[in-house]
Amino acid sequence: MGNYDEDTAFLGQKGPFFVILFFLLNAVYISTGLHSLYIVFVGASPSHHCRIADGNLSEEWLKVNLTDISLETCVDGWSYSTDIYHSTIVSEWDLVCDSEWRVPFASSTLYMGYLLGSLVSGQLSERYCFCPHVIITLVILAQSFSNSWLLFCVLYFFVGTVQISLYITAFVLGSEVLSKSLRVFFTTLGASLHYCIGYMVLPWIAFAVRDWRSLLRVLSGLTVVYIPLWWLIPESPRWLLSQGRVLEAEAIMREAAKKNKVSAPAVIFSKSEAASQNSKYSVLDVLRTRDIRKTTFLCFLLWMAINIGYFGLSLNTSNLSGDPFLNCFLSALTEVPAYMVSTLLLKSCPPRPVLSAFLVIGGGFLLLLQLIPESKSSHTQYCLHTLALALEMAGKFGFTMSFTVVYIYTAELYPTVLRNLGIGMCSSAARIGSTFNKYLPYILMGSLTIASSIANMFLPETLGKVLPETLEQMQKCKR
Numbered sequence: 001m002g003n004y005d006e007d008t009a010f011l012g013q014k015g016p017f018f019v020i021l022f023f024l025l026n027a028v029y030i031s032t033g034l035h036s037l038y039i040v041f042v043g044a045s046p047s048h049h050c051r052i053a054d055g056n057l058s059e060e061w062l063k064v065n066l067t068d069i070s071l072e073t074c075v076d077g078w079s080y081s082t083d084i085y086h087s088t089i090v091s092e093w094d095l096v097c098d099s100e101w102r103v104p105f106a107s108s109t110l111y112m113g114y115l116l117g118s119l120v121s122g123q124l125s126e127r128y129c130f131c132p133h134v135i136i137t138l139v140i141l142a143q144s145f146s147n148s149w150l151l152f153c154v155l156y157f158f159v160g161t162v163q164i165s166l167y168i169t170a171f172v173l174g175s176e177v178l179s180k181s182l183r184v185f186f187t188t189l190g191a192s193l194h195y196c197i198g199y200m201v202l203p204w205i206a207f208a209v210r211d212w213r214s215l216l217r218v219l220s221g222l223t224v225v226y227i228p229l230w231w232l233i234p235e236s237p238r239w240l241l242s243q244g245r246v247l248e249a250e251a252i253m254r255e256a257a258k259k260n261k262v263s264a265p266a267v268i269f270s271k272s273e274a275a276s277q278n279s280k281y282s283v284l285d286v287l288r289t290r291d292i293r294k295t296t297f298l299c300f301l302l303w304m305a306i307n308i309g310y311f312g313l314s315l316n317t318s319n320l321s322g323d324p325f326l327n328c329f330l331s332a333l334t335e336v337p338a339y340m341v342s343t344l345l346l347k348s349c350p351p352r353p354v355l356s357a358f359l360v361i362g363g364g365f366l367l368l369l370q371l372i373p374e375s376k377s378s379h380t381q382y383c384l385h386t387l388a389l390a391l392e393m394a395g396k397f398g399f400t401m402s403f404t405v406v407y408i409y410t411a412e413l414y415p416t417v418l419r420n421l422g423i424g425m426c427s428s429a430a431r432i433g434s435t436f437n438k439y440l441p442y443i444l445m446g447s448l449t450i451a452s453s454i455a456n457m458f459l460p461e462t463l464g465k466v467l468p469e470t471l472e473q474m475q476k477c478k479r
Helices: 015-035 089-093 102-121 128-142 147-179 178-207 212-226 237-242 246-259 269-277 290-314 326-333 335-348 350-369 376-415 417-433 442-458
Strands: 046-048 078-082
Touching: 015 128, 015 147, 015 178, 015 212, 015 246, 078 089, 078 335, 089 102, 089 147, 102 147, 102 417, 128 212, 147 178, 147 237, 147 376, 147 417, 178 212, 178 326, 178 335, 178 376, 237 246, 237 417, 290 350, 290 376, 290 417, 326 335, 326 376, 326 417, 335 350, 335 376, 350 376, 350 442, 376 417
Parallel strands: none
Antiparallel strands: 046 078
């Protein structure tokens, strides 16, 4: 098991097998980018006021200052502006005033689903990671027919469960099957950049389709094209070996040899060597020994801090001044240079100090946001809003780079027998942070991020190390 890279060296570092698999796995992340943040538009709150039963309100009347007048409930309901959105779940189910809390709660159900999906994905074979494309197509389609807020939230929970399972298992599959030269490129620039492509396309689809039900049906329809991946992407030979399924692992390698036009040896893997690792692992194994517990808990802290900052800034784009579609696009566009910088740095720099530096950048800009004063002057207010937007984008840049590094860093820390479980558990911890990100002030988010950058320095370095296969090969944390 420890010589997997040597056993498969006959395939070379490139070739059709690796290149085709590289692009197919990257394509998966375009769909995850489309589905991760559509609540920004589906759950947007249009301008609204109490509906007047006996007539319309004049523009002059709407400008009257009613601050000192006692308030009462809108007995005739609300009237919503359709200038930006034709309909959202807010306008359809009156999620304003006393019901305003239901919108962030709806957002949180996605991350609650992420929590469950992260745990489930760690128990599944990578082959089953493409079943979710069928499921998520049907669930999002069903969500577009929701007749109540409660049903919408329940279905959104399952969207999160399925989506994160797809994200994690595809990532682990790429990190285990791709050659060394493509592995780092996939886990840094490849997967992240294609996720960003889906993220950037989302606001333009939402701009063209401004009814929330129609938007979900379009997103559901676009996912259908991914269903054939079930037959096109193989299981991980590393994972099959860890399960003692040597013949299946060798069959995949021989098929890969045919595609790369090279000759495979008569015996690729040793049955006795694979059989020694034929043990079943569970979530408890990620916490079983003292050294694994330390690694896991430090990774928990890192993932929680990064997710709190990343999703806190991403979900806030609709609340920024200016066009919400453009703001979302800019937020996504900011990630592109972050992915490129991360890729270049990880080629020659150790991931541990790089991750700490990115965390300080992300958290530092969040703390700087607290120093922006309030202003009543329209010109000064515009300048301050522009400054706030610039600081948020800079913070997003830091968190995006952190997100890129923490995935590959965690994959390198855990051995093959626990890699899917380890990343799944870390992702579960991250979703706990995501659930509460809309309720945490930026000053707390920034402080937590900077604190996690210090904790990160206690994890072992992985630069130049062989990808661990067994628990014995897993590195230990510093004291």
